[in-house]
Amino acid sequence: MIKTIVTRLIKTYRTDNPFELCDFLSIKIMKSNLGNEIKGFFQRTANGYNIIHLNSRLDNNEIKYICAHELGHAVLHPDLSIRFFMINKLQVKTKYEVQADKFAAELLLPNRLDCDYKNMNIYQLSSCFRVPKELVKYKYRRVSLYE
Numbered sequence: 001m002i003k004t005i006v007t008r009l010i011k012t013y014r015t016d017n018p019f020e021l022c023d024f025l026s027i028k029i030m031k032s033n034l035g036n037e038i039k040g041f042f043q044r045t046a047n048g049y050n051i052i053h054l055n056s057r058l059d060n061n062e063i064k065y066i067c068a069h070e071l072g073h074a075v076l077h078p079d080l081s082i083r084f085f086m087i088n089k090l091q092v093k094t095k096y097e098v099q100a101d102k103f104a105a106e107l108l109l110p111n112r113l114d115c116d117y118k119n120m121n122i123y124q125l126s127s128c129f130r131v132p133k134e135l136v137k138y139k140y141r142r143v144s145l146y147e
Contacts (some may be wrong), residue, residue, distance in 0.1 A: 006106035016107055027074055029055040040066040042073040050074055058139040061130040072103025105135040
C-alpha cells in the first residue's frame with residue numbers, strides 16, 4: 001500500500017524530492033528552531049492548512065529525511081493531530097512512525113540497487129544514501145537488492 005502511494009506520487013509529479021512534493025501538494029514547510037528534542041512534525045490547522053515544521057538546526061541530509069517522514073504523515077495520516085499523538089504516544093507511536101519511515105524509505109531510496117552496491121552492508125548503504133539504517137532495512141528487507 002505505501003509503496004503504491006509513493007509510486008503514484010512520483011509518477012504524478014515527476015519527482016521524488018520531498019520538498020517539491022510538498023509544494024505540489026500545497027503543504028507549507030516552516031523551518032524554525034525546535035530545540036534539541038524535536039526534529040519535525042506535521043500539523044493540519046483548524047482551517048485546513050497543512051504544515052510541516054522542520055527543525056532549522058538539522059543538516060541538509062537529515063532535514064530531507066525528516067521532510068520525507070513528515071510528508072508520510074501528511075499523506076498517510078492527514079487527520080491525526082499533534083495532540084492525538086501526544087496523548088496516545090505509547091499506543092500509536094510505533095505504528096504511525098513506522099509507516100512514515102516506510103514512506104520515507106520508498107521515496108528516498110531506489111527500488112533496486114546496481115552492482116556498485118553489491119558488497120555494501122546496511123550501514124554502508126545508509127551512509128551512501130544518507131538515510132538512517134532503519135530506512136535501508138525497511139526498503140530492502142524482502143526484495144532482491146541487486147540487478
